[in-house]
Amino acid sequence: MASETGRVVIVSGGAGGVGLAITRRFADGGDQVFVVERHEAHGNIAPHLNEQISFIPADVTDEASVSTTLDDLQTQTGRIDVLVNVVGGYMAGQPVHELPVATWDAMMQLNLRTAFLMAKHAARLMIPRDWGRIINFSARAARDTAANAGAYAVSKAGVLALTEVQAKELLPFHITVNAVLPSIVDTPANRQAMPDADFARWPKADEIAQVVQFLASDAAKLISGAGIPVYGQW
Numbered sequence: 001m002a003s004e005t006g007r008v009v010i011v012s013g014g015a016g017g018v019g020l021a022i023t024r025r026f027a028d029g030g031d032q033v034f035v036v037e038r039h040e041a042h043g044n045i046a047p048h049l050n051e052q053i054s055f056i057p058a059d060v061t062d063e064a065s066v067s068t069t070l071d072d073l074q075t076q077t078g079r080i081d082v083l084v085n086v087v088g089g090y091m092a093g094q095p096v097h098e099l100p101v102a103t104w105d106a107m108m109q110l111n112l113r114t115a116f117l118m119a120k121h122a123a124r125l126m127i128p129r130d131w132g133r134i135i136n137f138s139a140r141a142a143r144d145t146a147a148n149a150g151a152y153a154v155s156k157a158g159v160l161a162l163t164e165v166q167a168k169e170l171l172p173f174h175i176t177v178n179a180v181l182p183s184i185v186d187t188p189a190n191r192q193a194m195p196d197a198d199f200a201r202w203p204k205a206d207e208i209a210q211v212v213q214f215l216a217s218d219a220a221k222l223i224s225g226a227g228i229p230v231y232g233q234w
């Protein structure tokens with residue numbers, strides 16, 4: 001069992017709208033947080049960047065890059081305790097009968113391939129230590145599908161299935177695998193996209209981060225394979 005502080009926590013997409021709140025929450029709790037982002041520009045997450053937070057530039061759709069990044073981290077720290085797979089995104093607008101293959105492929109890459117590659121290589125390194133926590137980002141759309149958002153829904157449903165399968169595979173190693181399912185989160189990007197919405201009804205990024213932090217805690221050791229709705233009042 002890892003102690004509840006000083007753990008090595010990887011947050012893919014940890015500088016984004018929801019990811020930054022997760023990064024800050026784990027760092028404030030005394031963990032060492034490694035933020036993995038594909039664009040160096042996201043390394044400028046000051047003033048939140050402190051000695052608890054390190055930035056690793058890597059494209060998590062690329063298996064060689066993921067494998068090397070996590071192996072290097074393991075060498076540097078000796079362990080990977082928690083993986084939070086936040087990388088993901090949304091594309092919609094066409095019914096399936098008009099959906100470009102490029103949109104389909106882009107959603108599978110961004111949402112499903114990223115979660116798969118990070119979870120694959122993190123689990124490989126967690127298994128010998130017989131402990132770990134993996135938390136994936138699915139979405140409400142995985143269960144409550146909407147017309148004209150097929151590629152997104154299928155990719156996030158894939159994340160949920162991946163979570164359930166890997167939870168079963170990793171049960172003997174005391175590694176839990178769970179997913180959170182946000183609906184709409186109060187992020188700067190969502191406020192910009194929906195300026196007339198009632199922002200008060202949207203969960204704050206830090207409220208999502210609290211759920212993620214709980215799933216990473218020892219108190220959540222009995223929970224694995226869950227898809228947890230974090231819709232708030234929306």
Ligand SMILES: NC(=O)c1ccc[n+]([C@@H]2O[C@H](COP(=O)([O-])OP(=O)(O)OC[C@H]3O[C@@H](n4cnc5c(N)ncnc54)[C@H](OP(=O)(O)O)[C@@H]3O)[C@@H](O)[C@H]2O)c1
Nearest residue numbers: 013016017018037038059060087088089137139182184185
């Ligand atoms: N926000 C919501 O309302 C909402 C609702 C339901 C589900 N979700 C899910 O929650 C998660 C977080 O959402 P968010 O709003 O925080 O998204 P976000 O602000 O776009 O954050 C995602 C981060 O991941 C980075 N990223 C994208 N592709 C990458 C790659 N291949 N390698 C490394 N980094 C990459 C992005 O950087 P770039 O700038 O380089 O793209 C960005 O910093 C996503 O999985 C999303 O699908 C969000």
